[in-house]
Amino acid sequence: MKGITAMVVVQIATAGLNILFKLVVEDGMEPRVLVAYRLFFATLFMLPLSFIFQRKKRPEFTWSLFLLAFLSGLLGAVIPSILTITGLALTSATFTSAAAVLSPLITFILAAFLRMESVRFGSSEGKAKVFGTLFGVGGALVFIFYRGKDIHLWSTHVDLVKQPRDSSRDATNHHISILGALLIFGGNLSYSLWLLLQVKVSKRFGGPYWNATLMNMMGSIVAVLVALCWNIDLKEWKLGWNIRLLTIAYAAIVISGMVVAVNAWCVESRGPLFVSVFSPVGLVIVALVGSFVLDETLHIGSIIGTVVIVGGLYLVLWGKNKEMKIITTTSDFIEPNKTSKDITLNNLPTLSSASVP
Structure with missing residues (x-):
């Protein structure tokens, strides 16, 4: 129960970050400065x-x-x-949260392409990983291109976003910006390369603390240089007691x-697969x-796309888990949950759920 409670708290904290990021960019803060x-x-x-x-x-x-x-x-x-x-x-x-669920699937594709991950399509676990990846991609496409009927969960809304909505975007069936989706997928691709x-x-x-410290330190230097080169207006750097x-x-x-x-504690005590299933x-x-x-309207398309994405993720995780059991039982010298392939696919939330919000 300690592990389950810890991971639920982690997901709540990560969800809060996505909400705050949405509010702060709508408030006009330059993303590079942020x-x-x-x-x-x-x-x-x-x-x-x-x-x-x-x-x-x-x-x-x-x-x-x-x-x-x-x-x-950088990555x-x-x-x-x-x-x-x-x-x-x-x-x-x-x-953005739905796209983040695709990160293990993207990592699997890159690992298979770079021959860091075996596919073995003839086996049940190989088919599960391949079809799970296809389902994940298909779910993302459904989320982007299909809208369907609006779903209103609440009778009243508390809209904290002060900026006016883009009426031209709402008037179309494509309720998700294609450019925005490509940017988010690009971020997930970079993060998957970082995992590899x-x-x-x-x-x-x-250890993981030094890993995160060095990554944040070098990343902050690069981010400051990028922000200064992109926008030299020093007013963007002023902070107050605000959002x-x-x-x-x-x-x-x-x-x-x-x-x-x-x-890090959950991965060490329960394994990376345990962490991944909570995403x-x-x-x-x-x-x-x-x-x-945020007054974000849910649609039938977004619900269907989310279900397909999550189903694809669990197919891949099931295939990976079965593969690891086979490897563990046939190779006495391989420690459970410690192979590089397992870390490649399932270590997504280990160091940063927020590196990609």
């Missing part, structure tokens, strides 16, 4: 935690380590965050700090909260 601040404050928060909890695992700081940390920060923090937050402004918090990178280099960073400061503090402390620790919980929370406080 990402720069978030990674900077996350570094300040994670650095002392690394010294406190993993002092003995501190890596040897070399130029090659900083180069790997730069690549890790795992800067690119996913900027693309996802920008796409969030053009779509909805619910769609972790398989090769994660041990060089020491912007709340979002930055929440993302840095709650997500990059507490969620990292809880996920749809956050999607349901965002859909319910978004329909209430």
